[in-house]
Amino acid sequence: MKRFRYIVMIILVLALFASTTAIAEDTETVTTITCKPGTLLSDDILNQICDTASIRIHSLSDGYGALVLSLGETDTLTNLFRVGEDGFYLQSDLLGEKPLYFNWEELSTLMMDQLQNNPDMEAFNTMMDPTMIQAMMSGEITEDTDEETLKSMMSIDEETLNFINGIEESKTVETGTFSLEGSDTANQKSIVILEKEDLLKIFRLPMVREQMFKQLAMESPELTEEEINAQIDAQLAEIDDFITQSNLTLTVTLYTTDEDFVALEYVVSGTGEGTDGTPENGTAVLTVTKTTVEPGTFYQVKLHLVAGEEDYVPLDGSLYLSDEFISGKLLIYSAPETPTATISFNSDQSEADHVMGELDATITDESTGPMTAILVFDQAKGENVTDTVLDLYFGGSLDEMKLSLPDYSVITMNLHTVTQPDSGFFASLQNANPEGSVQLTQMTEEEMNTYVTGIQQSMMTTVMSIMNNLPPEVSSALMESSSTN
Numbered sequence: 001m002k003r004f005r006y007i008v009m010i011i012l013v014l015a016l017f018a019s020t021t022a023i024a025e026d027t028e029t030v031t032t033i034t035c036k037p038g039t040l041l042s043d044d045i046l047n048q049i050c051d052t053a054s055i056r057i058h059s060l061s062d063g064y065g066a067l068v069l070s071l072g073e074t075d076t077l078t079n080l081f082r083v084g085e086d087g088f089y090l091q092s093d094l095l096g097e098k099p100l101y102f103n104w105e106e107l108s109t110l111m112m113d114q115l116q117n118n119p120d121m122e123a124f125n126t127m128m129d130p131t132m133i134q135a136m137m138s139g140e141i142t143e144d145t146d147e148e149t150l151k152s153m154m155s156i157d158e159e160t161l162n163f164i165n166g167i168e169e170s171k172t173v174e175t176g177t178f179s180l181e182g183s184d185t186a187n188q189k190s191i192v193i194l195e196k197e198d199l200l201k202i203f204r205l206p207m208v209r210e211q212m213f214k215q216l217a218m219e220s221p222e223l224t225e226e227e228i229n230a231q232i233d234a235q236l237a238e239i240d241d242f243i244t245q246s247n248l249t250l251t252v253t254l255y256t257t258d259e260d261f262v263a264l265e266y267v268v269s270g271t272g273e274g275t276d277g278t279p280e281n282g283t284a285v286l287t288v289t290k291t292t293v294e295p296g297t298f299y300q301v302k303l304h305l306v307a308g309e310e311d312y313v314p315l316d317g318s319l320y321l322s323d324e325f326i327s328g329k330l331l332i333y334s335a336p337e338t339p340t341a342t343i344s345f346n347s348d349q350s351e352a353d354h355v356m357g358e359l360d361a362t363i364t365d366e367s368t369g370p371m372t373a374i375l376v377f378d379q380a381k382g383e384n385v386t387d388t389v390l391d392l393y394f395g396g397s398l399d400e401m402k403l404s405l406p407d408y409s410v411i412t413m414n415l416h417t418v419t420q421p422d423s424g425f426f427a428s429l430q431n432a433n434p435e436g437s438v439q440l441t442q443m444t445e446e447e448m449n450t451y452v453t454g455i456q457q458s459m460m461t462t463v464m465s466i467m468n469n470l471p472p473e474v475s476s477a478l479m480e481s482s483s484t485n
Contacts, residue, residue: 028425031057031417038409040394048471064426071469077462082429089432093462096455099429101437109441160207167192178255179263181300183289186255186262194250199243203236212236246270263289272307282307296322312336324350326357340364342398353381362398370397374405388415 033055037046056075058066063083068075080099082089088107091099171192178186202208209232216228223231248270255263266286271279283306291298303315317330325348332341340363347357356379362372374393379386395401395408443451467475 026061026422027419028422029059029417029419030423031415033057034414034416036412036414038392038411039407040410045474045477048474052469052471052474058425060422060426064429066425069466071466074465074469076466076469080426080429082426082432086434089429089437091429091432094455094459096438096458099432099437101432101434101439102441103434106439106441157206160205163201163205167194167198180255180265181263181287181289181302182291183255183263184257184292186257188256190254190256192252194252196243196248199248199250200240203239203243209236246272261290263287280308293320296320296325324348338364355379360398372396372398372401374398374401374408384419386415386417388417389413390415 034053035050037043037050052071054070056066056068056070058064058068065081065083067079069077077093079093080089080091087101087103089099089101171190174189174191175187176189178189180186212232212235213228216223216231220228248268251265251267251269253265253267254261255265264287266284268284270282272282283304285304285306286302287304288301289299291300297320299319299321301315301317302313304313305311312333312335314333315331316333317328319328320326325346327344327346329344330342331339334340342362342364343360345357345359347355349355356377358374358376360372360374362370364370372395376391376393377388379388390413392410392412393401393405393408394410401408438451440448440451467478470478
């Protein structure tokens with residue numbers, strides 16, 4: 001099954017792209033992506049490739065999509081796909097004339113096999129359930145899917161549901177006039193308090209134990225079921241001891257006005273051991289507030305830690321939203337003084353057909369100093385055309401880079417998007433059916449070997465087409481590098 005890994009990952013990426021592309025019926029959207037290396041990335045060979053190459057992304061209603069590599073005026077590699085109720089079709093220059101076909105049940109089984117045998121996907125595998133994955137890929141889950149159906153697909157057991165319902169029933173609601181750290185005024189406050197006994201119950205829920213079992217089984221496949229359960233019992237005992245000894249309490253307070261969000265406060269308190277060995281109380285307070293600042297809304301998030309002599313804010317962020325302007329900033333501290341990470345964003349959308357803005361992120365290390373990445377974007381829209389320019393820069397401090405930004409340029413990407421009537425680009429897939437397609441999951445090992453041998457010519461033809469359409473200097477350099485290796 002290892003030979004299917006890359007095909008599966010391609011299918012998932014393309015399926016995700018199709019599911020997030022909303023287009024009108026019989027309307028085709030074509031985005032052409034070109035790039036130009038910046039000062040830090042400039043190289044003769046790379047410059048020539050970027051001058052010649054472009055990537056096109058096509059999308060059409062009813063689940064059609066395509067990814068095309070063009071060199072000059074020639075499409076040298078075309079990949080088409082179709083996501084339908086019956087399954088997934090993939091047609092590529094690399095894979096022969098017939099499209100590949102996977103029904104949803106086969107694809108779900110195949111994907112789960114890859115997740116279970118790929119250590120790089122452990123975290124994803126731990127979070128996802130096969131039933132949920134299949135429902136997501138086939139389109140069974142929509143914005144209208146009811147809560148009970150979602151809970152069933154997520155394998156939420158009855159005991160977990162009863163626990164959640166019990167917490168909801170324990171909630172206290174107060175009406176009046178409330179505010180939190182300068183937030184808007186709320187007329188309702190809802191409070192949920194989880195004592196240590198409630199927190200202990202969370203880690204005893206079957207759903208939590210199941211997730212722990214899957215994680216340990218993935219990390220240590222040599223362990224037997226009994227050995228895994230023994231490790232889980234030991235870990236849960238440690239967690240129980242920590243919660244009990246620290247006497248943890250979680251208080252969640254939600255502030256609303258006529259059911260609209262105003263503020264939220266999480267307070268975790270408990271007792272720990274101080275530096276001198278004596279008990280000391282500790283508190284972590286996370287607040288999120290909303291403040292109306294005409295003509296927009298201002299949001300703030302802050303985490304405040306207090307433990308003995310330590311008293312600082314490790315996370316502090318803000319976001320301003322209006323119809324014409326968006327700006328935000330997030331500071332992350334590992335100590336009270338200098339932030340270890342700073343992220344800021346601004347966007348000017350005062351003109352209906354023109355949006356521009358900037359995102360920058362700085363990470364500060366004591367030994368190497370600051371490292372900053374800046375992304376500048378500019379998007380202009382016409383009647384059927386949208387042009388987007390993305391400029392990426394990388395350097396030291398933000399202030400230093402701003403003095404001479406072009407010197408820190410990495411790459412410029414141009415995205416030219418056209419909305420047009422159906423051009424017939426997907427005609428070869430419109431009549432595709434399972435019987436006339438290649439079904440890899442149905443093949444024996446011998447049939448698979450025959451198929452792989454048969455598509456080698458297609459792969460060679462595609463590679464030669466790419467090489468022949470590259471600039472001669474680039475093609476020669478690549479051939480020389482290949483022969484050397």
